[in-house]
Amino acid sequence: MKSSITLFITVALSLTMSVFVCAKAATTTDKKLQQLKSDLVSLNKDIHLLKEQLLFPDSTRLSLYVSLAVNQNFSLHSVKVFVDDDEVIRKDFTDRQVNALEQGGIHRLYVGNVSAGEHTLTAFFTGVDEESRTYKRGITKTIMKKGIAKVIELKINNNKDPSQVEFDLIEL
Structure with a gap:
């Protein structure tokens, strides 16, 4: 009986720890995704400016x-x-x-x-x-x-x- 309770507590703690690890990994992934989105927006802006300068140079x-x-x-x-x-x-x-x-x-x-x-x-x-x-x-x-x-x-x-x-x- 005591070993069943110990086993139950061990499994419960393991599940709780895995949820925290997954939540932290998800938060890290979300931060990386947000940074990637920000980088893509900045890159898109730069590409648009370069395209406009190429298609419509200042001289014309x-x-x-x-x-x-x-x-x-x-x-x-x-x-x-x-x-x-x-x-x-x-x-x-x-x-x-x-x-x-x-x-x-x-x-x-x-x-x-x-x-x-x-x-x-x-x-x-x-x-x-x-x-x-x-x-x-x-x-x-x-x-x-x-x-x-x-x-x-x-x-x-x-x-x-x-x-x-x-x-x-x-x-x-």
């Missing part, structure tokens, strides 16, 4: 962004952009994207390559004004691309006349 990169002034009386629906009469992007905005722009967000429209020299950039904006009227407007600007990356913001601003909207192409 053109980046276009769109922003909307806060308290705007204009709801953006779409933007179409041409570089030297070639359409480079046509973007229809979702309600969620427009909401983000209205809260001060900036949306990257396009990243591409253009040669050095003079280029004509044309942007067409479509939306609805505060009275639900369709609003279409275009703007054209000549830009000079040099051997460095060119960044341009297509900015939709408030005008002095509250019923009008102003569109700008700003070189950053």
Whole structure:
């Protein structure tokens, strides 16, 4: 009887110890997995940056962004952009994207390559004004691309006349 109790206690203690060892091993494995995930995220970020630098080197990169002034009386629906009469992007905005722009967000429209020299950039904006009227407007600007990356913001601003909207192409 005494040996049965001793055997039972020994087995119970062995099982308890094995559970603690397994729990500690699981915790160590979880920490290693978390570190591996973190390393993979960092590596993915580095690969993405290298890929972008390879595909769009600074000497030819053109980046276009769109922003909307806060308290705007204009709801953006779409933007179409041409570089030297070639359409480079046509973007229809979702309600969620427009909401983000209205809260001060900036949306990257396009990243591409253009040669050095003079280029004509044309942007067409479509939306609805505060009275639900369709609003279409275009703007054209000549830009000079040099051997460095060119960044341009297509900015939709408030005008002095509250019923009008102003569109700008700003070189950053």
